[in-house]
Amino acid sequence: MDASTERATRIRQHYNGLAPRYDNMISTTERLLIPEGRAWVGSQASGDVLEIAVGTGRNFEHYPDSVAVTGIDLSPEMVEIARGHARRLGREVSLVVGDVERMPFRDATFDTAVSTLSLCTVPHPERALREVWRVLRPGGRFVALEHVRSPNPVVRLAQRVLNPLSLRYGCDNLLREPLDFLEPAGLEVEFVARSKLGLIEQVVARKPAR
Numbered sequence: 001m002d003a004s005t006e007r008a009t010r011i012r013q014h015y016n017g018l019a020p021r022y023d024n025m026i027s028t029t030e031r032l033l034i035p036e037g038r039a040w041v042g043s044q045a046s047g048d049v050l051e052i053a054v055g056t057g058r059n060f061e062h063y064p065d066s067v068a069v070t071g072i073d074l075s076p077e078m079v080e081i082a083r084g085h086a087r088r089l090g091r092e093v094s095l096v097v098g099d100v101e102r103m104p105f106r107d108a109t110f111d112t113a114v115s116t117l118s119l120c121t122v123p124h125p126e127r128a129l130r131e132v133w134r135v136l137r138p139g140g141r142f143v144a145l146e147h148v149r150s151p152n153p154v155v156r157l158a159q160r161v162l163n164p165l166s167l168r169y170g171c172d173n174l175l176r177e178p179l180d181f182l183e184p185a186g187l188e189v190e191f192v193a194r195s196k197l198g199l200i201e202q203v204v205a206r207k208p209a210r
């Protein structure tokens with residue numbers, strides 16, 4: 001098994017184990033750090049929407065009825081819970097178990113790609129964002145809500161100290177910054193907002209129209 005497959009396997013196992021507890025576990029953090037974040041993401045989505053690393057589908061209730069949602073995630077257990085969420089909401093969502101670094105979608109399929117609290121976990125965000133570029137239609141938008149490396153030196157120092165533990169036990173990199181990967185992937189940044197001491201970042205980027 002090469003190093004990349006090994007990391008993906010570890011992440012899948014981690015989230016398969018966490019899946020039954022994920023919603024409970026994250027809801028308090030969400031209330032503190034991103035109280036309006038998921039609603040903001042939903043408000044930015046239009047047309048054919050792809051949610052990368054969709055997890056348990058916590059954004060589903062925030063999408064307008066007018067959009068068609070597809071979600072992809074490595075963990076079959078997270079996807080199963082997402083299926084249940086969609087069913088309870090009476091929302092038709094197409095869900096795929098797969099790797100966002102090699103997505104099984106044709107070029108230029110989606111109008112919006114969404115990522116929430118995901119780029120911290122995906123092993124190679126640069127590969128995932130190149131894939132996002134590929135599957136977006138020209139003029140399509142990437143909308144992200146992520147916890148990131150803080151520009152505040154005190155917070156960043158704490159993140160550096162905690163990161164080895166977070167990576168080992170949570171498969172969660174505290175030092176990622178999506179802006180490092182967007183322009184190299186061909187996505188033009190249109191909007192950035194930071195909050196909560198720079199821990200939380202909202203980003204909108206666009207695949208240039210031809």
Ligand SMILES: C[S@@+](CC[C@H](N)C(=O)[O-])C[C@H]1O[C@@H](n2cnc3c(N)ncnc32)[C@H](O)[C@@H]1O
Pocket residue numbers: 008011012015052053054055056057058072073074075078098099100101115116117118121122123
């Ligand atoms: C912290 S959870 C976030 C879930 C969801 N986006 C949310 O907002 O609650 C991270 C998710 O990323 C998924 N993931 C990590 N690496 C992935 C990859 N390479 N391809 C697909 N999903 C991946 C995990 O399985 C997990 O469901």
